[in-house]
Amino acid sequence: MKSCKPLFSRALNAAPQRLHFAAHSHHLWPDVSFDAHMQAWNDAARFADRKWEHVFGEVIPAAQRHIADELHLPDASSVAFASNTHELVQRIFSARMKGEPIEVLTSDGEFHSFRRQLARWEEQGLVRRRTVACAPFETFTERYLAAVAEKEPDIAFVSHVMFQTGLRFDGIDALAARAKPDGMWAVIDGYHAFMAMPVDFGRAAKSAFYLAGGYKYAMAGEGAAFLHAPSGYGPRPVNTGWYAEFADIEASPKSEVGYSKDGMRFMGATFDPSGLYRFNAVRAMLAAERLDTKAVAARCGELRDKLETGIVSGKAGVLKEAQILRPNAAGPRARYLALRDPRALAWMSELLRNDVIVDARGDVLRIGIGLYHDDADIDTLCGKLARLTG
Numbered sequence: 548m549k550s551c552k553p554l555f556s557r558a559l560n561a562a563p564q565r566l567h568f569a570a571h572s573h574h575l576w577p578d579v580s581f582d583a584h585m586q587a588w589n590d591a592a593r594f595a596d597r598k599w600e601h602v603f604g605e606v607i608p609a610a611q612r613h614i615a616d617e618l619h620l621p622d623a624s625s626v627a628f629a630s631n632t633h634e635l636v637q638r639i640f641s642a643r644m645k646g647e648p649i650e651v652l653t654s655d656g657e658f659h660s661f662r663r664q665l666a667r668w669e670e671q672g673l674v675r676r677r678t679v680a681c682a683p684f685e686t687f688t689e690r691y692l693a694a695v696a697e698k699e700p701d702i703a704f705v706s707h708v709m710f711q712t713g714l715r716f717d718g719i720d721a722l723a724a725r726a727k728p729d730g731m732w733a734v735i736d737g738y739h740a741f742m743a744m745p746v747d748f749g750r751a752a753k754s755a756f757y758l759a760g761g762y763k764y765a766m767a768g769e770g771a772a773f774l775h776a777p778s779g780y781g782p783r784p785v786n787t788g789w790y791a792e793f794a795d796i797e798a799s800p801k802s803e804v805g806y807s808k809d810g811m812r813f814m815g816a817t818f819d820p821s822g823l824y825r826f827n828a829v830r831a832m833l834a835a836e837r838l839d840t841k842a843v844a845a846r847c848g849e850l851r852d853k854l855e856t857g858i859v860s861g862k863a864g865v866l867k868e869a870q871i872l873r874p875n876a877a878g879p880r881a882r883y884l885a886l887r888d889p890r891a892l893a894w895m896s897e898l899l900r901n902d903v904i905v906d907a908r909g910d911v912l913r914i915g916i917g918l919y920h921d922d923a924d925i926d927t928l929c930g931k932l933a934r935l936t937g
């Protein structure tokens with residue numbers, strides 16, 4: 548396996564002693580993203596006030612094309628951007644809420660941003676929440692779809708891959724097939740799937756929303772969240788900024804606020820576009836290196852399997868006592884290894900003190916593999932894990 552470390556020399560050399568295994572959270576940034584970041588600065592200096600013509604004319608369309616290619620979207624103009632997915636969630640819901648509480652069907656495995664916001668909306672009487680438990684994992688997709696069939700919600704919101712366990716929802720096409728502009732909306736949080744595993748959203752694209760961002764497997768850092776918005780769904784989000792009307796102004800009656808007809812209707816207002824520069828540069832790097840998501844996932848999967856073997860065989864010491872979560876019977880797995888044990892937080896803290904970066908979510912320790920790891924890193928990691936005292 549050819550090492551990809553040279554692509555990450557800046558981030559690796561910035562902390563040479565560190566063993567960074569939280570690629571599922573903050574993925575280290577490739578060197579090309581440094582130049583892209585500088586390019587954003589230089590463009591701001593060069594274009595000054597006219598910078599946004601360049602951002603909207605070149606940078607955003609390039610980012611839209613990369614996302615459409617990756618997800619197999621039929622039309623790149625369905626993609627909108629924001630600093631984080633939280634902002635985009637607000638806009639989707641604002642397009643649906645109309646005074647009476649709306650019904651939302653979700654899971655108990657959603658990321659904190661959404662879990663908190665939904666709970667708060669419920670407190671405020673804006674939504675009525677139904678939650679499908681992720682466990683037992685084997686029947687999650689089936690139970691979620693059954694809950695939809697039993698009573699169609701206004702919005703079905705579910706992660707493609709759950710952030711804590713790596714459980715995959717395999718019912719995207721079935722869910723999308725039930726969605727209608729004036730009926731149920733399907734919203735998929737794809738943050739843990741986008742560029743972590745090949746995703747074909749082509750069939751679902753005409754009726755389902757897809758959210759993700761740059762911070763994890765896209766290796767682009769923060770500030771580069773995006774939304775694919777199906778045509779005809781939510782033409783006029785109530786939460787709106789001036790970037791949402793750039794392309795329209797056209798047909799709207801003068802008395803009404805105008806919106807772009809494409810995905811840009813979900814845009815907000817002035818934001819830092821440097822994340823999109825980084826994203827475009829990373830995509831160009833991957834293409835130049837002939838590394839598509841399938842190849843990256845295969846590479847990281849091999850390393851994850853090696854780590855798993857090390858843990859099971861006792862090479863990683865006390866971790867052998869933890870339960871390795873394997874929530875999906877078949878198909879692509881999450882890019883991190885999830886281990887359940889009451890000592891997860893204590894292990895994480897002890898590792899952190901030894902400059903080994905992993906993370907813990909409750910009683911689940913997550914070890915994330917990235918393009919910048921190689922076989923030797925897994926051996927070093929097993930050695931460090933073997934020295935855990937707890």
Ligand SMILES: Cc1ncc(COP(=O)(O)O)c(C=O)c1O
Nearest residue numbers: 631632633658660710736738739
């Ligand atoms: C499933 C999932 N969705 C969304 C996010 C990020 O949310 P936001 O963009 O609101 O910060 C994360 C981050 O860890 C996540 O795991």
